[in-house]
Amino acid sequence: MSRLINILIVAALTLLAPLSASALDESKAHDEETKINPKEIIFEHLGDGYGWEVPFNHHKRMPLPVIVFGSDGLHVFSSSRIDHGQEYRDGNTTFKVAGKDSPYKGKVVELVDGKEVKPYDISITKNVCALFISIMLTAGLMLWLAGYHKRHPYKAPRKGLGAVESILMFIYDGVIKTTLGRNAPRFAPYLLTVFFFIFGMNLLGLMVIFPGGANLTGNIAVTLVLAIFTFIVTNFWANKHYWKEIFWPDVPIWLKFPLPIMQVIEVFGMFTKPAALTVRLFANMMGGHMIVIVLTLLIFIFGAMSPLVGGATTVVSMIFSVFMLLIDVLVSFIQAYVFTMLSTIFISLAQEHEHKAEEKEKHKEERIENKLEAAASAAPAMK
Numbered sequence: 001m002s003r004l005i006n007i008l009i010v011a012a013l014t015l016l017a018p019l020s021a022s023a024l025d026e027s028k029a030h031d032e033e034t035k036i037n038p039k040e041i042i043f044e045h046l047g048d049g050y051g052w053e054v055p056f057n058h059h060k061r062m063p064l065p066v067i068v069f070g071s072d073g074l075h076v077f078s079s080s081r082i083d084h085g086q087e088y089r090d091g092n093t094t095f096k097v098a099g100k101d102s103p104y105k106g107k108v109v110e111l112v113d114g115k116e117v118k119p120y121d122i123s124i125t126k127n128v129c130a131l132f133i134s135i136m137l138t139a140g141l142m143l144w145l146a147g148y149h150k151r152h153p154y155k156a157p158r159k160g161l162g163a164v165e166s167i168l169m170f171i172y173d174g175v176i177k178t179t180l181g182r183n184a185p186r187f188a189p190y191l192l193t194v195f196f197f198i199f200g201m202n203l204l205g206l207m208v209i210f211p212g213g214a215n216l217t218g219n220i221a222v223t224l225v226l227a228i229f230t231f232i233v234t235n236f237w238a239n240k241h242y243w244k245e246i247f248w249p250d251v252p253i254w255l256k257f258p259l260p261i262m263q264v265i266e267v268f269g270m271f272t273k274p275a276a277l278t279v280r281l282f283a284n285m286m287g288g289h290m291i292v293i294v295l296t297l298l299i300f301i302f303g304a305m306s307p308l309v310g311g312a313t314t315v316v317s318m319i320f321s322v323f324m325l326l327i328d329v330l331v332s333f334i335q336a337y338v339f340t341m342l343s344t345i346f347i348s349l350a351q352e353h354e355h356k357a358e359e360k361e362k363h364k365e366e367r368i369e370n371k372l373e374a375a376a377s378a379a380p381a382m383k
Contacts, residue, residue: 045293046215046286048127050079050097050108053213062210064129068095069120070110079123082108095119127222130214134201141196171195171340179344183351187344190233194226195340202285202332206325217335218286220278227274230343235270238350246270273346277339284335288328295321 045053051061063080070093077095081088087096094111098104102116108123109116145164148157157165176191177184201216216222246266248256256262295317303310 046218046289047106048125048219049106050123050125051083052126052129052210064124064126066095066108066123067121068108068110068123070095071112071117071119075119087111126214127216127219130201130204130211130216131222133211134197134204134216137204138193138197138200141200142193168192168196171337175337175341175344179341179348180351183348187233187237187347190229191340191344191347194229194343195336198226198281198339199332199336202336203329205285205289206328206332215286215289217281218289220282223278223282224274226281226339227277230277230346231270231274233343234273234346234350237347241352242350273342277342280342281335281339284331288324288331292321292324292328295324 049061050066051063054060054062061079061083063078063083065076066079066082067074067076069075072091072093075090075093075095077088077090082095082097085096085099087094089095095108096111098107098109098116102109104116104118107118108121110119111117141164145157145161145168148161156162171192172184172188176188180187198217201222204212205215205217207213247263249262249266251262298317299310299314302313
């Protein structure tokens with residue numbers, strides 16, 4: 001087995017070294033404008049766009065609809081009309097994508113008397129399209145599972161659908177039910193939707209071909225919106241005890257009156273929770289994508305030194321890139337799990353008083369049962 005691995009490595013080096021040499025010769029033939037810019041490639045991949053990149057060819061894109069409200073009304077056209085700095089005239093209005101030196105870099109702008117004006121843009125960009133795809137996949141998967149149980153109420157699904165149900169029950173029984181108790185059915189729809197939605201976006205982001213390739217959870221705007229949903233669910237469905245602890249916590253009086261020290265801290269804590277959810281998911285997923293991109297770009301960086309170094313770097317970079325992608329699959333699950341777990345904990349803190357009431361009710365029921373048992377055991381003795 002080890003001999004076979006060595007043979008494959010030597011063959012890969014033999015094949016890839018000439019490829020890197022030819023790529024190096026071609027790159028030397030181009031001028032300065034066509035040289036690879038690592039920084040530009042990294043941020044282009046991590047950012048949004050008006051088209052979907054074709055794998056292994058960043059000069060071609062799958063067009064998406066551009067929808068803008070210009071100075072003379074609504075305009076709808078294909079993004080292919082404004083690729084590569086082209087200007088497109090729609091009626092009496094001219095549009096283009098702003099260049100690197102513009103304050104609206106990468107955005108569609110309207111040209112008015114030679115000046116760039118930012119129109120109201122509601123275009124279906126790559127990230128927006130990927131969001132729609134993620135929503136449809138998540139909804140379709142859950143409806144498929146629900147439909148199966150409706151058709152087979154006493155039969156467990158198998159294969160892929162069985163794996164989905166296993167993950168669902170793992171999250172519900174291991175996180176939601178154990179944390180929220182009797183409130184679990186109330187908040188489970190939101191929490192399970194968040195988990196599968198994030199997990200699906202993470203996995204799609206690891207794919208290099210359509211419908212993957214969009215770095216949704218590496219976009220802080222997406223993670224911020226998800227965190228805001230958790231903030232709304234936590235605070236709008238909170239009980240009186242939660243708000244009492246916010247505005248009049250159980251601390252010494254001098255900490256909350258006349259200076260509302262604890263109140264300020266508690267209110268500030270309300271907003272640090274969604275901020276932590278936002279940054280945690282965004283930073284972890286963006287970091288994973290960036291590592292894979294940097295490992296790939298090392299091929300071109302070291303290939304500029306010599307063909308042999310470029311060939312060896314190609315093999316090493318590809319091996320580490322595949323390894324990192326496998327790790328990112330695990331990270332995709334972990335980050336969705338952590339987001340769901342933290343959201344569950346935040347919601348449970350807003351329902352804390354109800355849990356205490358449950359415990360009191362449970363102790364009351366136990367005392368009643370004990371009295372009944374004692375009375376039942378005493379009845380024969382009295383006879």
